[in-house]
Amino acid sequence: MTISAPVPVRTGERWPMRLPEPRGEVSGLVIERLRGDVASALDPAVAAAAVRRSADLLDDDDVQLALFLLYELHYGGLDGVDDALEWEPEVLAFRRELERGYEAALRALIPQPHATRDVPEALFALVEAADDGPGLSSWVETDATAEQVREVMVHRSIYTLKEADPHSWAIPRLHGRAKSALVEIQADEYGGGRPERLHAEIFAKTMRELDLDDRYGAYADHVPALVYASMNLMSLLGLQRRLRGAIAGHLAAYEMTSSIPCRAYANGFRRLGLGDEAADYFDEHVEADAVHEQLAARDLAGALADDEPDLADDILFGASACLTVDGRLWASVRAAFEAGGSALRKPLDEARP
Amino acid sequence: MTGAGAGAPSVVACPNGPLIVRGDVEIRDERGELLDPHRRTVALCRCGASAIRPFCDGSHKLTGFRTVRPEREPAVVYDELTRLEPGPRGRR
Numbered sequence: 001m002t003i004s005a006p007v008p009v010r011t012g013e014r015w016p017m018r019l020p021e022p023r024g025e026v027s028g029l030v031i032e033r034l035r036g037d038v039a040s041a042l043d044p045a046v047a048a049a050a051v052r053r054s055a056d057l058l059d060d061d062d063v064q065l066a067l068f069l070l071y072e073l074h075y076g077g078l079d080g081v082d083d084a085l086e087w088e089p090e091v092l093a094f095r096r097e098l099e100r101g102y103e104a105a106l107r108a109l110i111p112q113p114h115a116t117r118d119v120p121e122a123l124f125a126l127v128e129a130a131d132d133g134p135g136l137s138s139w140v141e142t143d144a145t146a147e148q149v150r151e152v153m154v155h156r157s158i159y160t161l162k163e164a165d166p167h168s169w170a171i172p173r174l175h176g177r178a179k180s181a182l183v184e185i186q187a188d189e190y191g192g193g194r195p196e197r198l199h200a201e202i203f204a205k206t207m208r209e210l211d212l213d214d215r216y217g218a219y220a221d222h223v224p225a226l227v228y229a230s231m232n233l234m235s236l237l238g239l240q241r242r243l244r245g246a247i248a249g250h251l252a253a254y255e256m257t258s259s260i261p262c263r264a265y266a267n268g269f270r271r272l273g274l275g276d277e278a279a280d281y282f283d284e285h286v287e288a289d290a291v292h293e294q295l296a297a298r299d300l301a302g303a304l305a306d307d308e309p310d311l312a313d314d315i316l317f318g319a320s321a322c323l324t325v326d327g328r329l330w331a332s333v334r335a336a337f338e339a340g341g342s343a344l345r346k347p348l349d350e351a352r353p
Numbered sequence: 354m355t356g357a358g359a360g361a362p363s364v365v366a367c368p369n370g371p372l373i374v375r376g377d378v379e380i381r382d383e384r385g386e387l388l389d390p391h392r393r394t395v396a397l398c399r400c401g402a403s404a405i406r407p408f409c410d411g412s413h414k415l416t417g418f419r420t421v422r423p424e425r426e427p428a429v430v431y432d433e434l435t436r437l438e439p440g441p442r443g444r445r
């Protein structure tokens with residue numbers, strides 16, 4: 001056994017993230033309140049009205065950014081923001097309106113699946129049925145430019161620099177086999193005791209290899225609303241015990257759609273002349289997620305459905321929600337690339353100072 | 354799928370998929386070289402299609418590898434959508 005060399009993880013430099021630019025009334029109000037510019041400004045009626053007004057909540061920059069920032073209080077925090085706001089009733093009441101709206105939008109958008117036999121089998125069928133759109137990974141494999149690959153990394157960075165964290169909220173809400181399976185997966189996501197093998201850290205290394213800023217939220221102003229919708233989905237399902245089935249199903253769908261795309265990403269990186277260090281993240285996921293797929297579908301979701309049969313529908317709902325929201329995100333990025341453009345809101349060279 | 358002690362190996366066959374191996378085992382390639390599995394729980398390919406044999410890389414799904422006979426009835430059914438159409442489809 002070898003002891004790995006210590007690697008500097010510049011936590012102080014990479015977290016907490018800086019507050020981004022507002023994208024409308026709601027995010028503007030949230031940013032002002034978090035900064036402490038106003039003492040008590042978060043009127044839940046404003047959040048509810050914004051949700052009602054929204055024509056497409058998934059792609060709503062203002063609402064999704066606001067919700068993301070309120071959730072970030074539970075993760076790495078926000079620079080210059082009082083940590084005590086995490087449990088401030090006024091902040092939670094405002095967030096609850098946004099969450100209600102988002103959950104209602106998802107329930108209206110996603111046909112509720114039901115397992116006719118067992119949940120793992122239903123999950124495999126559900127994932128296979130969703131596998132019909134154009135994949136971003138196949139674009140990266142054969143067509144993407146180096147700049148587009150950097151953009152893909154930027155899109156992924158909001159989640160992947162804290163990879164696995166939203167699913168960890170479920171650990172104390174599960175028991176027995178399901179808990180054991182989730183921890184078995186998460187131990188791998190968190191590097192199996194080797195900090196430099198934390199998946200989030202391997203991803204940060206890839207960002208540095210591509211000359212990207214690995215500080216959390218460095219591209220918060222660049223990424224489109226759907227990036228936040230994808231992240232917020234995980235926080236919404238992960239932070240509520242009521243939805244523990246759905247977060248388990250979300251993880252299963254995520255793991256079940258990862259190995260094959262990650263191989264395509266790794267191939268694309270090598271086509272562009274990027275080396276093993278840059279492709280490490282994707283190489284690791286080809287192998288890891290082939291394991292995680294089985295553990296998540298059978299030992300996590302399957303055992304949870306055995307233990308709590310009432311959660312079967314929620315497990316499948318969470319899986320469908322993952323495929324729907326992430327599918328829409330990656331389809332929109334691919335469409336922008338195919339049209340020869342950028343999927344970001346502003347050019348990458350306009351990074352923060 | 355559990356029950357083995359810390360070091361006692363266990364092998365579990367996944368329907369239409371790999372073998373999940375846990376516990377203290379040595380894995381060697383065809384030339385007898387010891388392989389580093391990089392993780393405590395590994396998936397060994399049993400469909401033959403993996404590009405990283407002996408480990409599974411998910412290829413069994415692309416080749417339609419079956420260990421159990423497909424059922425006639427679908428494994429999942431959906432409620433009718435009452436309101437909106439799903440957005441554009443895509444994947445990672």
Ligand code: FES
Pocket residue numbers: 370371372397398399400401402403408409410411412413414
């Ligand atoms: S069993 Fe998974 S690739 Fe062969």
Ligand SMILES: [Fe+2]
Pocket residue numbers: 163189199285288
């Ligand atoms: Fe991972």
Ligand SMILES: [Fe+2]
Pocket residue numbers: 189255288289292
């Ligand atoms: Fe994984």
